[in-house]
Amino acid sequence: MNIFIDKYNLSRFYEYVLDESINRIYIITDKIVNKLYIEYLKSYIDNNIETYVYVLPPGEENKTIENVLLIYDDLIQNNIDRQTLIVSFGGGVVGDIAGFVASTYKRGIKYIQIPTTFLSQVDSSIGGKTGFDYKGFKNIIGTFYFPERIFIDVSFLKSLSKREIICGLGEVFKYGLIADYSLFQFIKNNFKNIYDKNLDILMHIVNSSVNIKHNIVSKDKYDKGLRNILNFGHTIGHSIESYYNFSKYNHGEAVILGMMYEFYIALELSLIDKEYFAEVYNTLSFILPPISFTRKEIEDLIHIMKNDKKNIDNNIAFVLPIDKGKVDVFYHINENLIIKALEGDWF
Numbered sequence: 001m002n003i004f005i006d007k008y009n010l011s012r013f014y015e016y017v018l019d020e021s022i023n024r025i026y027i028i029t030d031k032i033v034n035k036l037y038i039e040y041l042k043s044y045i046d047n048n049i050e051t052y053v054y055v056l057p058p059g060e061e062n063k064t065i066e067n068v069l070l071i072y073d074d075l076i077q078n079n080i081d082r083q084t085l086i087v088s089f090g091g092g093v094v095g096d097i098a099g100f101v102a103s104t105y106k107r108g109i110k111y112i113q114i115p116t117t118f119l120s121q122v123d124s125s126i127g128g129k130t131g132f133d134y135k136g137f138k139n140i141i142g143t144f145y146f147p148e149r150i151f152i153d154v155s156f157l158k159s160l161s162k163r164e165i166i167c168g169l170g171e172v173f174k175y176g177l178i179a180d181y182s183l184f185q186f187i188k189n190n191f192k193n194i195y196d197k198n199l200d201i202l203m204h205i206v207n208s209s210v211n212i213k214h215n216i217v218s219k220d221k222y223d224k225g226l227r228n229i230l231n232f233g234h235t236i237g238h239s240i241e242s243y244y245n246f247s248k249y250n251h252g253e254a255v256i257l258g259m260m261y262e263f264y265i266a267l268e269l270s271l272i273d274k275e276y277f278a279e280v281y282n283t284l285s286f287i288l289p290p291i292s293f294t295r296k297e298i299e300d301l302i303h304i305m306k307n308d309k310k311n312i313d314n315n316i317a318f319v320l321p322i323d324k325g326k327v328d329v330f331y332h333i334n335e336n337l338i339i340k341a342l343e344g345d346w347f
């Protein structure tokens with residue numbers, strides 16, 4: 001596994017650059033990360049290495065083709081060749097754009113990821129998916145292109161807001177619920193430490209999460225089957241995110257909501273028992289209480305779910321829990337049950 005996890009330490013990155021005899025580095029970052037951490041990153045790059053820094057404006061609204069084109073212009077202007085190393089330095093937005101640029105510029109140039117948000121350390125930097133949003137469609141254009149290495153330094157998480165921590169929490173809870181019940185319990189028992197950004201606790205969570213995602217991705221690199229289980233919480237979660245135009249809930253929050261409604265569906269189908277349901281519901285609703293939707297809203301949400309690319313023959317794909325830390329994929333969930341879950345009379 002080419003993923004290195006540490007705290008207050010990027011020396012594995014330094015060694016990699018030396019070992020590969022890299023003499024030019026092109027860093028893609030965003031304004032916030034640049035301000036906070038570019039000097040720290042540069043302290044791991046020898047002075048004799050020619051270093052360029054491209055700074056994107058931060059945020060999802062900048063994950064656009066226009067920014068991709070501006071980076072191509074800058075690469076050409078600086079005569080960046082295929083021996084140069086592209087370094088993606090930031091959250092998931094930077095990672096997705098930098099990965100796309102690396103996969104397309106001169107038909108592919110090697111790149112590494114140094115993720116700086118909780119979400120990007122446990123999720124977006126692993127799995128080789130790159131891309132950008134276009135005409136209101138999220139991640140509609142992209143490639144599979146795997147970084148040579150991923151260097152994770154959990155000390156970057158110290159400067160994240162609580163909301164950004166919650167965003168990553170949605171995904172790490174998901175890993176626990178699909179593959180490792182003890183991880184779920186560990187997170188549940190460490191809320192305070194997580195919000196206080198205790199780096200040893202965060203490092204344990206990042207480590208376990210990275211192992212789970214890496215394990216699933218390495219068996220299904222190009223998303224043909226097994227990777228589907230990573231979409232737990234995402235069928236309903238994504239519809240909520242999209243219904244509110246990606247502005248009311250961030251991705252991790254929407255996944256937390258999605259997991260709760262999907263747990264309820266599993267309970268109604270007797271796939272899980274009441275105790276397991278209650279344990280998970282109580283934990284997730286403590287971070288983010290669920291909401292009741294009106295009939296009209298539910299119709300719109302179901303319409304969005306019906307357009308999900310994971311569906312088969314117009315049947316909405318649901319990943320549902322079947323036991324502690326285990327899920328399966330289902331395609332024939334009765335629409336009335338989805339409506340009942342979203343109406344929320346059960347909270």
Ligand SMILES: NC(=O)c1ccc[n+]([C@@H]2O[C@H](COP(=O)([O-])OP(=O)(O)OC[C@H]3O[C@@H](n4cnc5c(N)ncnc54)[C@H](O)[C@@H]3O)[C@@H](O)[C@H]2O)c1
Binds near residue numbers: 118157
């Ligand atoms: N490629 C994939 O497999 C994959 C998987 C999941 C999500 N994603 C994508 O990831 C994106 C979301 O990623 P994200 O949550 O990292 O968002 P982000 O990249 O927008 O980062 C969130 C905010 O945190 C700031 N930031 C970054 N590091 C920081 C730090 N250490 N301290 C303080 N602030 C910091 C950023 O400047 C930004 O304002 C979405 O575009 C989503 O589509 C991709």
